[in-house]
Amino acid sequence: MSDTVPESEGPPEAEAEVGFEDDPAAPAxxxxxxxxxxxxxxxxxxERLADADDLATDGHIExxxxxxxxxxxxxxxxxxxxxPPAPPRPYESRS
Structure with a gap:
């Protein structure tokens, strides 16, 4: 058994280039x-429901x-x- 750590398959720069849209945990x-x-x-x-599209899951509840x-x-x-309807007005007679 070897105590060495295996190297990553790609150069370290490749890992740093992962963008927001490549993050599966990013809001979508x-x-x-x-x-x-x-x-x-x-x-x-x-339409307010569309606001949840830009939030992480924990922000959806609000x-x-x-x-x-x-x-x-x-x-x-x-x-x-x-x-209830207004009571009828009493009849006013004209003299």
């Missing part, structure tokens, strides 16, 4: 299409929670019912 767009719904408020939140909160608020607003 998921390529998921976001189809507009026609509701401007909902579409804004869906975007997802923000989008979830916005969509939940939009749905809640749809369920909000207007208040």
């Amino acid at each position: 767009p998921l390529g998921v299409a976001r189809t507009p719904t026609g509701n401007a408020e909902v579409d804004v939140h869906l 975007v997802y929670e923000d989008v979830h909160r916005g969509l939940r608020d939009a749905l809640t607003a749809l369920d909000a019912r207007p208040g």
